[in-house]
Amino acid sequence: MNVAIRPNSSMAVVSLVFGILGWTLLPFLGSAVAVITGHMARAEIRRAAGQLEGDGLAVTGLVLGWLSLSLWILGIAGFILFFGGIAALAAWH
Structure with a gap:
């Protein structure tokens, strides 16, 4: 039984890698790249009409990126x- 192997979207892989890097080595920049490339990868996968895989990778990169950015x-x-409140208290007294 020959089954054609569909390749992963390279943008999805980039999104996942930068999503992980956003939590480790490149805190803010990696997360931003993960979100951007994750959205680009999902659009690329939809346009490919079943010729590309990697939607799960893109979603994982998006989730990691958005969580990191929100934190x-x-x-x-x-x-x-916090420091605005301290400054307000110091100015009040």
Whole structure:
């Protein structure tokens, strides 16, 4: 039984790799690249009409990227609110 092996989208692989790098070596930049390439990979896979695989890789890269970016945004907002509150208390007294 010969089954044609469909290749993975290279953008999906890039998304997954940068999603992992976004949590380890390239915290913000890796996450942004993972999100961008993940969306590009999913569009490429849809346009290929069954000729490409890798949607799971792209989704995993997207999830890792979006989670990391959201934690960065929450962390920065918390930092600003915390030190802004301290500055407000210092100015009030």
